[in-house]
Amino acid sequence: MNSVFSNKTAIAIFVLPTFLIFSAIVLVPIFVSSYYSLLDWNGIGKGVYVGFHNYAEMFTDSRALHSIRNSLLFAAASIFIQLPISLVLALILASNVKGEGFYRTVYFIPVLISTVVIAQLWSKIYNADYGLLNSLLESVGLSSLVQDWLGQKKTALIASFIPTLWQYIGYHMLLMYAGARSISADIFEVAKIDGASRVRTAFLITIPLMRPILKVCLVFSVIGAFKVFDLIYVLTGGGPFFTTEVPSTLMYTSIFDAFRYGYGSAISVFIIAECLLFTLIINKFFKTE
Amino acid sequence: MSAAEAVPLKKPKSIGKILLQVLLILVAVTQIYPLIWLAFFSLKDNSEIFSGDVAGFPKHFLWSNYTKALSEGHILTYFFNSVLVTAVSILLVLILSAMTGYAITRMNWKLSNLTMTIILLGMMVPIHAALLPLFMVLKNAGLLNTYWALIIPYVAFGIPMAVFILGSFFKGVPRELEEAAVIDGCGIYRTFFSIILPLVRPAVSTVAIFTFLSCWNELMFAVTFINKESYQTLTVGMMSMVGTYITQWGIIGAGLMITTIPTILIYLLLNKQVQQSMIAGAIKG
Numbered sequence: 214m215n216s217v218f219s220n221k222t223a224i225a226i227f228v229l230p231t232f233l234i235f236s237a238i239v240l241v242p243i244f245v246s247s248y249y250s251l252l253d254w255n256g257i258g259k260g261v262y263v264g265f266h267n268y269a270e271m272f273t274d275s276r277a278l279h280s281i282r283n284s285l286l287f288a289a290a291s292i293f294i295q296l297p298i299s300l301v302l303a304l305i306l307a308s309n310v311k312g313e314g315f316y317r318t319v320y321f322i323p324v325l326i327s328t329v330v331i332a333q334l335w336s337k338i339y340n341a342d343y344g345l346l347n348s349l350l351e352s353v354g355l356s357s358l359v360q361d362w363l364g365q366k367k368t369a370l371i372a373s374f375i376p377t378l379w380q381y382i383g384y385h386m387l388l389m390y391a392g393a394r395s396i397s398a399d400i401f402e403v404a405k406i407d408g409a410s411r412v413r414t415a416f417l418i419t420i421p422l423m424r425p426i427l428k429v430c431l432v433f434s435v436i437g438a439f440k441v442f443d444l445i446y447v448l449t450g451g452g453p454f455f456t457t458e459v460p461s462t463l464m465y466t467s468i469f470d471a472f473r474y475g476y477g478s479a480i481s482v483f484i485i486a487e488c489l490l491f492t493l494i495i496n497k498f499f500k501t502e
Numbered sequence: 503m504s505a506a507e508a509v510p511l512k513k514p515k516s517i518g519k520i521l522l523q524v525l526l527i528l529v530a531v532t533q534i535y536p537l538i539w540l541a542f543f544s545l546k547d548n549s550e551i552f553s554g555d556v557a558g559f560p561k562h563f564l565w566s567n568y569t570k571a572l573s574e575g576h577i578l579t580y581f582f583n584s585v586l587v588t589a590v591s592i593l594l595v596l597i598l599s600a601m602t603g604y605a606i607t608r609m610n611w612k613l614s615n616l617t618m619t620i621i622l623l624g625m626m627v628p629i630h631a632a633l634l635p636l637f638m639v640l641k642n643a644g645l646l647n648t649y650w651a652l653i654i655p656y657v658a659f660g661i662p663m664a665v666f667i668l669g670s671f672f673k674g675v676p677r678e679l680e681e682a683a684v685i686d687g688c689g690i691y692r693t694f695f696s697i698i699l700p701l702v703r704p705a706v707s708t709v710a711i712f713t714f715l716s717c718w719n720e721l722m723f724a725v726t727f728i729n730k731e732s733y734q735t736l737t738v739g740m741m742s743m744v745g746t747y748i749t750q751w752g753i754i755g756a757g758l759m760i761t762t763i764p765t766i767l768i769y770l771l772l773n774k775q776v777q778q779s780m781i782a783g784a785i786k787g
Contacts (some may be wrong), residue, residue, distance in 0.1 A: 240627075486632070488628055
């Protein structure tokens with residue numbers, strides 16, 4: 214019996230192909246990127262070793278710092294705008310309202326749609342001349358607010374945040390809903406008998422018991438904000454005048470438009486480090502509190 | 503309880519309920535109306551879109567936008583490429599991850615825990631990290647502008663989540679089943695493929711849905727590794743199409759709809775499964 218389940222050949226056949234592909238494509242490139250980030254290299258010929266010069270440049274260059282600031286703002290917007298909306302919706306839907314399944318299904322639809330489609334759609338919504346937003350503003354008599362949302366520095370950043378916040382509300386709602394649903398019904402029964410109001414029950418019982426899933430949502434939304442690429446790339450390309458640039462679009466243009474392979478790699482290493490660091494901080498925060 | 507008692511008790515509650523429903527409906531409208539609007543303008547011509555009635559129901563259904571997008575806009579090619587790349591990626595992710603998940607959770611070998619830990623670490627790696635190194639490797643191997651340039655990375659990045667989900671299902675299969683199979687003379691391969699694998703069908707569909715969504719919607723690799731139109735997938739193809747038909751919203755809308763319809767269909771058919779797989783993907787261990 215045991216010999217069947219410790220058959221070395223079978224284990225090798227089952228594990229090795231997966232492990233080799235995974236290592237070669239997912240793990241090794243991290244080290245390769247770290248190495249590239251120490252080079253001054255345009256992709257042709259040999260790179261010149263420059264130590265941490267690329268990192269030093271990233272932390273002094275105003276364009277790079279601006280992109281990092283944008284990604285932090287984006288993370289903050291996710292935490293303080295998107296997650297609370299998702300939480301309220303999840304709590305409402307988990308409390309046996311009528312049509313709960315229907316609302317859950319509808320709220321979740323944008324999550325499934327390609328970000329490219331979402332970005333194209335919102336670029337039409339924001340269109341200065343014929344867009345949905347401006348038409349709506351005009352039809353309710355707010356023509357003074359009609360403007361080129363993505364084309365001017367003043368509004369471009371906020372306008373480019375909104376589609377992502379909008380798209381993933383349903384995702385966090387679903388996870389939080391699952392979390393709230395997994396709490397034993399007995400606890401709510403007791404709270405009800407004790408005469409606790411719905412809002413009180415939510416704050417004193419449901420939300421504290423949802424901590425594990427809230428942590429997951431927090432990690433996902435922060436990391437998602439740091440990694441955001443598709444939406445900005447399609448919607449604004451980082452413009453106007455780099456207003457909406459984020460680290461991943463800066464990485465992309467540094468590598469494939471400016472042929473600064475070393476500098477672009479330094480940014481990619483920074484993105485990984487940023488994601489790991491914040492995952493650790495959030496985990497720590499949820500452990501000690 | 504008599505009717506006279508029930509009425510005053512019920513009234514304040516029902517007002518609250520109505521307000522709650524109004525709120526929920528408003529949220530539903532903001533989540534779904536942009537997509538309905540997309541469906542509307544994909545059926546309109548420019549004169550209708552630009553004459554001020556951009557928001558409303560189309561006066562005539564202009565299906566020619568769709569036929570134009572399909573024939574002139576190369577959407578059919580992009581669509582075929584997306585289907586091919588996605589289907590092969592799903593198949594490979596399933597085969598590789600099922601075998602590995604099984605060997606890690608149910609077979610006896612020293613490094614099984616370490617292997618699992620390493621593979622699960624992969625869930626935390628953003629694809630940004632791999633972009634340039636992969637580009638260089640694919641370029642040197644002459645694989646840029648082939649289907650493999652997308653399939654290989656999609657499979658590799660799909661593996662961690664798939665091994666995790668499948669592995670946790672294998673853990674739940676009772677030992678006795680495997681033992682009975684072996685006593686009946688099954689070898690390890692038959693035990694796995696014909697006894698155990700059919701038992702974890704729900705996990706297989708969860709992984710398939712998850713992999714479908716990430717491959718179908720992926721942009722960064724697709725835009726970097728492919729620049730020949732004949733190999734482009736829908737996400738990249740849509741970007742070039744938008745460039746070509748800048749002012750023809752109807753045709754662009756039709757293209758966006760064609761990109762989105764398969765996902766929506768899968769969701770309408772399997773919405774519980776899809777929601778389950780998104781939850782399973784988030785809640786690890």
